[in-house]
Amino acid sequence: MHAKLALADGTVFTGRGFGATGETIGEVVFNTSMMGYQEVLTDPSYTGQIVTMTYPLIGNYGTTADDQESARVQVAGFIVRQLARVPSNFRSTSTLHDFLKASHVVGIEGIDTRALVRRLRVRGSMNGVLSTADLDDASLVQKARAFPGMEGRDLVKEVVPAQAFHWNTGFGAFADHVLPHRPATKRVVAIDYGMKWNILRCLAQTGCDVTVVPGTASAEEVLSHDPDGIFLSNGPGDPAAVGYAITTVKNLIGKKPIFGICLGHQLLGLAFGAKTFKLKFGHRGANQPVRNELTKKIEITTQNHGFAVDPTTLPKDVMPTHINLNDNTLEGLKHTSLPVFSVQYHPEAAAGPHDSSYLFEEFRTMMG
Structure with missing residues (x-):
């Protein structure tokens, strides 16, 4: 399943979709943790944000209800370099793919997350659109630029x-x-x-x-x-x-x-x-x-x-x-x-x- 991430500065990344299908918009940010991706996903502080994990392999220990930080997934979207599709942990009750799919949250894998994070570090966090539905670069960039952003928003x-x-x-x-x-x-x-x-x-x-x-x-x-x-x-x-x-x-x-x-x-x-x-x-x-x-x-x-x-x-x-x-x-x-x-x-x-x-x-x- 093809997916694209478009940033407000005109940059477009093409990868593979996972989790839910569809389209989401938010502020694109990055997290440098090597573990704790389920806690990140369910942290309400990430509402309105598309989160990039800098650690290259995410999903290797699956998900479990015991690691929730709230009742549902809170992020607007999720970006990883490589998705582990077969978790290896006795506590796991679901794969990360199935977890996001059940939560109706769009994810993308297979993009150069190092290049993305470097761009965010140099230019700052910016608005973006993540989509498996609309794959037209110009359309996605226009949507990202039209998004109002985080400043002044009561979430x-x-x-x-x-x-x-x-x-x-x-x-x-x-x-x-x-x-x-x-x-x-x-x-x-x-x-x-x-x-x-x-x-x-x-x-x-x-x-x-x-x-x-x-x-x-x-x-x-x-x-x-x-x-x-x-x-x-x-x-x-x-x-x-x-x-x-x-x-x-x-x-x-x-x-x-x-x-x-x-x-x-x-x-x-x-x-x-x-x-x-x-x-x-x-x-x-x-x-x-x-x-x-x-x-x-x-x-x-x-x-x-x-x-x-x-x-x-x-x-x-x-x-x-x-x-x-x-x-x-x-x-x-x-x-x-x-x-x-x-x-x-x-x-x-x-x-x-x-x-x-x-x-x-x-x-x-x-x-x-």
Whole structure:
């Protein structure tokens, strides 16, 4: 089955389609992880994006429901160099091809992913169209150029839960040697802007009784649950476009201890009065080095974001705590007097390193 990927700059790649047939459009990005493709596919932060895996062989261990990070595949499309059609893993219940086909998501293999990633690194992430239906180069390029892109788009409303719920699924496969298993003695409200399930597993394992509320919830709704702490989740899209969430976070600061991750970190920065900006090609992978400015230790982190908080716009009572060693962008912040902190990367790391799991313990300690 022939398939084509067309970028807004006019570049067209021809390969073989897998998964579903049809056409999809989105922002083309790349992820440098060697494993964890199912977690990538089901991460709500990838909503509206066509994801390229830089590792050349993808699908070799199949898929399983145990590795889901949400209830469905979230990416707009998927790009690999070579698809493994026969998985070899005792946990596998489906091939990657069948997994994407059942989820109605289009994939393409057999293109030069090195050339694609180099183009994205040099020119930045750009809009693209992936199709097995329309194979006309000019038509596809025109569609890619007409796509509005990620800036200014509120994608949170596309992925938030319909209503509040209590997390009772437990810890999953997150090992006891990574986080100690504690009894649930702290009530936490997790505001879901497109949250990965492993965050909830980590909060539960750290001793939190977690109630999840939609990202559209007001401060009054959050506080009505009488939490000991408030968690701000990851999510997709441009943080500056989610005005209702910024207002909610602003009204929660100083009321309860707050911990934010990824989009939650960006929303917290905006609520403090800082500004965000779009990164050239973003940070996506499981091998990003970050320096903890408080301990001077280096953490290898999992990341997935296309926007960042501008540290020069932070108010005087908010300090940077973590810095990305690849490009010196802000990776963490904390208030100097209030129990509020956040990180840009993913300490729950599924899949990925566990260097930053201590942050969940810090959140629990902050709650008393």
